[in-house]
Amino acid sequence: MLVSELREILIHRIQSIEDEEFLNAIKILTDSKIIDQPYELSDFEQQKISNARRQVENGEIFTQEEVFKKVNAWLKE
Numbered sequence: 001m002l003v004s005e006l007r008e009i010l011i012h013r014i015q016s017i018e019d020e021e022f023l024n025a026i027k028i029l030t031d032s033k034i035i036d037q038p039y040e041l042s043d044f045e046q047q048k049i050s051n052a053r054r055q056v057e058n059g060e061i062f063t064q065e066e067v068f069k070k071v072n073a074w075l076k077e
Contacts, residue, residue, distance in 0.1 A: 017023055031039065041049070055061060062070070 014023070014026065017026075
């Protein structure tokens with residue numbers, strides 16, 4: 001199949017999709033092919049990063065070793 005044919009098939013299929021989450025996923029995939037465009041974080045991603053930074057500032061973190069110890073302790077119970 002030629003690239004132009006495949007592109008047309010995809011365009012027609014995408015035009016019929018109403019699922020916003022799925023369309024956003026397709027957008028993210030296609031954004032990676034646009035070299036000149038920097039990746040923009042979504043509001044959700046920005047919120048998660050802000051929350052993680054706050055947790056670090058408040059000392060609400062564990063090392064990987066601490067997490068493994070806790071998990072192993074839970075598994076032994």
